[in-house]
Amino acid sequence: MIDADRIAFLNGEFVALGEARIPVLDRGFIFGDGVYEVIPLYARQPFRMEQHLKRLQHSLDGIRLANPHPIAEWERLIGELASRQPFADQAVYLQVTRGVAKRDHAFPQGAAPTVFMMSNPLVVPSAEQVERGVAVITAQDNRWLRCDLKTTSLVGNVLMRQLAADRGVIETVMFRDGHLTEASASNVLIAHAGAIVAPPKDNLILPGITYDATLEIARDAGVPVEVRPISHAEALGADEMWLSSSSKEVLAVTRVDDKPFGGGSPGPLFRRVWEAFQRWKPH
Ligand SMILES: Cc1ncc(COP(=O)(O)O)c(C=O)c1O
Numbered sequence: 001m002i003d004a005d006r007i008a009f010l011n012g013e014f015v016a017l018g019e020a021r022i023p024v025l026d027r028g029f030i031f032g033d034g035v036y037e038v039i040p041l042y043a044r045q046p047f048r049m050e051q052h053l054k055r056l057q058h059s060l061d062g063i064r065l066a067n068p069h070p071i072a073e074w075e076r077l078i079g080e081l082a083s084r085q086p087f088a089d090q091a092v093y094l095q096v097t098r099g100v101a102k103r104d105h106a107f108p109q110g111a112a113p114t115v116f117m118m119s120n121p122l123v124v125p126s127a128e129q130v131e132r133g134v135a136v137i138t139a140q141d142n143r144w145l146r147c148d149l150k151t152t153s154l155v156g157n158v159l160m161r162q163l164a165a166d167r168g169v170i171e172t173v174m175f176r177d178g179h180l181t182e183a184s185a186s187n188v189l190i191a192h193a194g195a196i197v198a199p200p201k202d203n204l205i206l207p208g209i210t211y212d213a214t215l216e217i218a219r220d221a222g223v224p225v226e227v228r229p230i231s232h233a234e235a236l237g238a239d240e241m242w243l244s245s246s247s248k249e250v251l252a253v254t255r256v257d258d259k260p261f262g263g264g265s266p267g268p269l270f271r272r273v274w275e276a277f278q279r280w281k282p283h
Helices: 027-031 051-062 070-083 127-132 155-166 211-219 232-235 268-280
Strands: 007-010 013-015 035-042 092-099 116-123 134-138 172-174 177-184 188-194 195-198 225-227 240-245 249-256
Touching: 007 070, 007 127, 013 240, 027 092, 035 051, 051 070, 051 092, 070 092, 070 116, 134 155, 134 225, 134 240, 155 172, 155 211, 155 225, 172 188, 172 249, 177 232, 188 232, 211 240, 211 249, 211 268, 240 268, 249 268
Parallel strands: 134 172, 134 249, 195 225
Antiparallel strands: 007 013, 007 116, 035 092, 092 116, 172 177, 177 188, 188 195, 188 240, 240 249
């Protein structure tokens, strides 16, 4: 259900979410021609805002769209949006599209970008999910080759996530050309023989802010970290597999394709890194 009274932001104004309107010719609607970010806030304190705004710039550069706001203005707008919500732990969603224009694939001349933001309650995994781990399925990654851009053209990810939903599991972990990429809305890391192994942040995966945070926390805790391609056989034979994202934080995978994985319960490295993550995030 849409929370119609919640305060959102559209093109310079704070408005009720249920009142926010865009024209049907918005290129975000017509072409998925836009980019977005999701920034978690714990107790109204943004987590890694600077890194999220840097990734926003990377996505905007990737689709050749000028950033409508300087960083300080984004920070002010996000802060104001967050201060207008009745809940403290938030996931601020922001989206910039190439604006409203006559339908033509080529970029329009002089269209103003559409800037939309809303904030939802940040729902992190339940104690049971952390304790028992979660189930995933695997699939071939059939998305485009610019998965490093956080674009609103998400139908490839939507179809992957629905495969998981159809099977009653949390995520679809993808492989391309025999190597692990990521999941439909999270990054995937493995742990083997006491080390964490992560796929490189190339054009085939979203450079996750939580992925970076997890690797930093692991290094600080003295856990060896390797960043390199991971084969299908290595991923499926690993001691541990984890998902990471702004809302999942870091979460252990304990079933893959209907079979127990890693002994069927979260492994020791997961517990260590999860605990460090909890201490480390804003309170
Ligand atoms: C495809 C994909 N990969 C990875 C992530 C994780 O990124 P982050 O940790 O910045 O939330 C997301 C986040 O939603 C995603 O959609």
